[in-house]
Amino acid sequence: MKNQEYPDIDFKDIKDGLPIDRRDFLKTTGCGIFILFTVKDPSFFTHEKLIRQEQGLPSDFNAYLKIDEDGRVSCYTGKIEMGQGVITSLAQELADELDVSLDSVEMVMGDTDLCPYDRGTFGSMSTRFFGPVLRAAAAEGRSVLLEMASEKLNVPLKNLIVSNGVVFDKDNKKIKISYSELTKGQRIERHVNGNVEIKKPSVFKIMGKSETPRDAELKVTGKAKYAGDIQLPGMLYAKILRPPAHGAKLISADTSEAEKVEDIKVIKDGDLIAVLHKYPDVAEDALTKIKAKFDKSPSTLNDKNIFDHLLNAAPEGKVAASGGDLLKGEKKSDKIFEETYFDGYKAHAPIEPHTAVVNIQGNRVTVWASTQTPFPARTEVAKELNIPEENVHVKQIFVGGGFGGKTRNQQLTEAARLARLSGKPVQVAWSREEEFFYDSFRPAAVVKIKSGITNKGKLSLWDYSVYFAGGRGSEQFYNIPNHRTTIYGSGWGGEAHPFATGAWRAPANNTNTFARESQISIMADAAGIDQLEFRLQNLTDAKMKKVLKAAAEKFGWNSSKSKGKGCGIACGTDAGTSVATIAEVEVDKKTGDVKVNRVVAAQDMGLVINPEGAIIQMEGCITMGLGYALREDIHFNNGEILDTNFDTYEIPRFSWHPEIETVLVDSKDSAPQGGGEPAIITMGAVIANAIFDAIGARVFQLPMSPERVFEAIKNG
Amino acid sequence: MIEKINFNLNGEQLELTVDINRLLIWVLRTDLELTGTKYGCGIDYCGACNVLVDNEAVRSCQTTIKEISNKNVVTIEGLSKNGKLSPLQKAFTDHNAMQCGYCTPGMILSAYSFLRKNPHPTIPEIINGMNDNLCRCGTHKRIVQAIHSAAGEMRGGK
Numbered sequence: 083m084k085n086q087e088y089p090d091i092d093f094k095d096i097k098d099g100l101p102i103d104r105r106d107f108l109k110t111t112g113c114g115i116f117i118l119f120t121v122k123d124p125s126f127f128t129h130e131k132l133i134r135q136e137q138g139l140p141s142d143f144n145a146y147l148k149i150d151e152d153g154r155v156s157c158y159t160g161k162i163e164m165g166q167g168v169i170t171s172l173a174q175e176l177a178d179e180l181d182v183s184l185d186s187v188e189m190v191m192g193d194t195d196l197c198p199y200d201r202g203t204f205g206s207m208s209t210r211f212f213g214p215v216l217r218a219a220a221a222e223g224r225s226v227l228l229e230m231a232s233e234k235l236n237v238p239l240k241n242l243i244v245s246n247g248v249v250f251d252k253d254n255k256k257i258k259i260s261y262s263e264l265t266k267g268q269r270i271e272r273h274v275n276g277n278v279e280i281k282k283p284s285v286f287k288i289m290g291k292s293e294t295p296r297d298a299e300l301k302v303t304g305k306a307k308y309a310g311d312i313q314l315p316g317m318l319y320a321k322i323l324r325p326p327a328h329g330a331k332l333i334s335a336d337t338s339e340a341e342k343v344e345d346i347k348v349i350k351d352g353d354l355i356a357v358l359h360k361y362p363d364v365a366e367d368a369l370t371k372i373k374a375k376f377d378k379s380p381s382t383l384n385d386k387n388i389f390d391h392l393l394n395a396a397p398e399g400k401v402a403a404s405g406g407d408l409l410k411g412e413k414k415s416d417k418i419f420e421e422t423y424f425d426g427y428k429a430h431a432p433i434e435p436h437t438a439v440v441n442i443q444g445n446r447v448t449v450w451a452s453t454q455t456p457f458p459a460r461t462e463v464a465k466e467l468n469i470p471e472e473n474v475h476v477k478q479i480f481v482g483g484g485f486g487g488k489t490r491n492q493q494l495t496e497a498a499r500l501a502r503l504s505g506k507p508v509q510v511a512w513s514r515e516e517e518f519f520y521d522s523f524r525p526a527a528v529v530k531i532k533s534g535i536t537n538k539g540k541l542s543l544w545d546y547s548v549y550f551a552g553g554r555g556s557e558q559f560y561n562i563p564n565h566r567t568t569i570y571g572s573g574w575g576g577e578a579h580p581f582a583t584g585a586w587r588a589p590a591n592n593t594n595t596f597a598r599e600s601q602i603s604i605m606a607d608a609a610g611i612d613q614l615e616f617r618l619q620n621l622t623d624a625k626m627k628k629v630l631k632a633a634a635e636k637f638g639w640n641s642s643k644s645k646g647k648g649c650g651i652a653c654g655t656d657a658g659t660s661v662a663t664i665a666e667v668e669v670d671k672k673t674g675d676v677k678v679n680r681v682v683a684a685q686d687m688g689l690v691i692n693p694e695g696a697i698i699q700m701e702g703c704i705t706m707g708l709g710y711a712l713r714e715d716i717h718f719n720n721g722e723i724l725d726t727n728f729d730t731y732e733i734p735r736f737s738w739h740p741e742i743e744t745v746l747v748d749s750k751d752s753a754p755q756g757g758g759e760p761a762i763i764t765m766g767a768v769i770a771n772a773i774f775d776a777i778g779a780r781v782f783q784l785p786m787s788p789e790r791v792f793e794a795i796k797n798g
Numbered sequence: 799m800i801e802k803i804n805f806n807l808n809g810e811q812l813e814l815t816v817d818i819n820r821l822l823i824w825v826l827r828t829d830l831e832l833t834g835t836k837y838g839c840g841i842d843y844c845g846a847c848n849v850l851v852d853n854e855a856v857r858s859c860q861t862t863i864k865e866i867s868n869k870n871v872v873t874i875e876g877l878s879k880n881g882k883l884s885p886l887q888k889a890f891t892d893h894n895a896m897q898c899g900y901c902t903p904g905m906i907l908s909a910y911s912f913l914r915k916n917p918h919p920t921i922p923e924i925i926n927g928m929n930d931n932l933c934r935c936g937t938h939k940r941i942v943q944a945i946h947s948a949a950g951e952m953r954g955g956k
Contacts, residue, residue, distance in 0.1 A: 303883070304835070304873065
């Protein structure tokens, strides 16, 4: 189930779009060499292909690169850049395989008119699945150019070498021709057939080397444009009347005072009430002048009773994995452990809230949106406006953080609707309060584990049940002869929750790894075996052992620890990558406050394209992970979201910052794996285990706020 | 109340006729089209909207136009001179001190103001000085390194 799990399950509620007709797509693109390619793996992309075939549209490519007459190379992909760095690492892969300089490569990303269909940027998939095919395409392009050069220069292929986009006769370097000269006046279209070999790591010139983010200068000068920075002539900023609680319906609204504001446009369309103005602050002010009455939300749930509710509401469980015999396992166990773990709702909280600009001109619609899913966004706009999808153009734009939350595009359909109703270009930029209200939170979840060990410290029983987190990260990688993993409810929203839930950086895995690795540590302690040793002796997974040992070595696991401090260890897998993390904490016993002093993480992610970029992602994961581990929790009551801003919803800040050290385990001969999510999954458990080591008290619920830690100390 | 307001913006003297109770962030972003100043929270918590007023980092989401009358305002667009990156901008680039980049302008202007007051900061002082700026991508470590290295550059008068 591993391969199919998240793409199909996660996003089935997002409608698929029609790809642009191939002739339309390429006819505007002029001369040059086009290498068309398809990202086929895993089943997710096969699914995408089937959809296209059902709709009678070409399904033979979903990305392409173009070598221009002027020697510029462009890669057109529906993937987007949101800070994860693929605008740099994908360009590195392309430049290296094609033998051109990195500077000559342009990444055209997420533009629905220029790029072929792509379902979205999530799941740490760009480098894993897109990268290898991009490399094959670039290798194909290089081979086409070499054939042309051989003919033009009258030099046999085997005598040709390429450097920075110029082909030379290796015996006489005066005989040469550049890619741009070869391309001039040509129009060649090739499909990747996979017959051309890609480069071996030993000959990489650009891959495997650290590169500065290509968009850095735009970002430090304020020139990088995000959706909210788009301003069009006549554009109005819209502010929308919102209910005080999820499920509360509008009874009445008196807009008479708002209408008195100069140049304000008030729109009432069914349950949508909005005020629009050329200045966002004036619109915001007008919104406060609307006197609205809402009924009470029918929801009776809050952040205390939610866990009982979820357990009651859980559908029948699905066994994801099992082996051996649980009853036999119980008999063979000398010690049995039964624990329950809890995780509350978490906000994505990107610093850029959801924003969109929609401009309707005749039958053409242009869209700029903070979205991880430009193509599904196009579908949503077309549906909202009841027009064909090809009339909607979602443009490339920077995205100010996504973390899964920007796979939803509610703000965009709101902007489209208001643009239609007002006859003007409209920007909808959510306030921080709206962002907290309409976020698709990481779901609250419960994990129940019954496990056992023998007197020798061997794992003998594992009965694992997860409720509403989802299955990702629940896969067992320890050697446990008798085991079962049961998944109750999906992690992708649904009726059980009082508001929207969805994918949050490494969905499900944060909850599952917190529970599993806490339980493993409890058993290691009970067995009286060192935490690292206990894990190693119950593992055969070589990759996991390697990262555990690498982290332990970097941390100095065996050296004696300072007084009053505690150290914990946790490991896991996500998006094909194995990660092990060790942390040192200090706990203030009087307040329950936890200070994380040091975090060491080791990761095996296969071939690393941009080591610096990969390390930045690890550091980002570790830092963001401190938040859900220690503080982040959505408080709510009867449909009302009580955390409306960063004053009560605390995210990690500079003063929390531990010393962070990272290790990329060398694995360049294996396929590249995910990098944007894995290192966050261990943060809950590693801190829980370190807290226990420091003070002998265990916290079973995330976040491990001072109150919960203090409670755990009190309960001994 | 609509009035004439004079102030210096990124080195140029400016006269605006504007409702003087409007917030600086929106006048900058909409009337003056300087969109490098970002909205993040609107309540003084995140620092994405920071600008320099007389070299001091202030939250433009908490500052009315009235308050900047006859003052010097610098936004991220005004920090580089003649297309040359300022030492802080250069250091942020060199240290890869950004991911999504949305909080970056506010971070850089906070750091600028901080370094003017404390040109020889220790790492803990930088952490303390930057603590009211939020970054969700988790780039804190590199931002601290960038500021530390820029401090040396700026002391050298480069």
